[in-house]
Amino acid sequence: MNAISTVSRLLLVTTFFLLYSCKEEEKITEMDLLFSSLHDDQAKWWRYHKTNIDLSSDFLPLGEDGDSISKKAFFEALLTGEFIAIEKKSNAARDQYQLFKLTKESDGDISYTISADSYREYKHFTMEGQQFPDFNLKDLDGKTYTKEALLGKTLVVKTWFLNCKPCIEEMPQLNQLVEEYSENKDVVFLSLSLDTKTELQKFLSERKFKYAVVPQQKAFIEDTLGFSIYPTHIIVEPSGKIRKVVNTAPEMIASLKSMNKG
Structure with missing residues (x-):
């Protein structure tokens, strides 16, 4: 009888520890x-x-x-x-x-x-890590930009159009960013717009945007880059490879500053 009681007690203790261990493993976080x-x-x-x-x-x-x-x-x-x-x-x-x-x-x-x-x-x-496509672009001031000429520099690209409210609302923040990098000639800010040269010149006569502005880039943006959401921001490394693609100015700015710290 004592032997049976001892075995029973051992079984109870073993069962308790098994149950306790299971509960520990299933602890709710x-x-x-x-x-x-x-x-x-x-x-x-x-x-x-x-x-x-x-x-x-x-x-x-x-x-x-x-x-x-x-x-x-x-x-x-x-x-x-x-x-x-x-x-x-x-x-x-x-x-x-x-x-x-x-x-x-x-x-x-x-x-x-x-x-x-x-x-x-x-x-x-x-x-990310893919080569940015080749390009040969001319801004509103007649200045030409090519991928080959910009190798060795960080390229910051924005895609936009005049009737895109978020595109316009973020311009003051982007202007401030350009000012911060005004002494750094190794960072180039370039914007690709869907609109015509005439439409953009009228808009920019009333509102300042410190990026270089390239008109009528629908084919390059949507067919070559594959973007359909505006704005889209792309950071291209000095090597010509894409570093970051985001849709808001704060995300892009954080990535650019992190890149420069590195």
């Missing part, structure tokens, strides 16, 4: 709780995503298990529509985003939205 509060409400998730996740930044991508993965693999997971990104809070210099898999209980609209939102950033990411 702050990120788990955040995911639980977001994944079944598309509007709530979207507000979080636009406020906290910047897929154009130099973030550290993490897989489902929290291990580092390639940026390509991270984007490809988001493009399936089966995952969302949650920011991992840390003291690291770079933002860290971790993949979380959607469930049957998740709002179905999230899947479509994350896939569509990630596509543009993925396309921009795949352009």
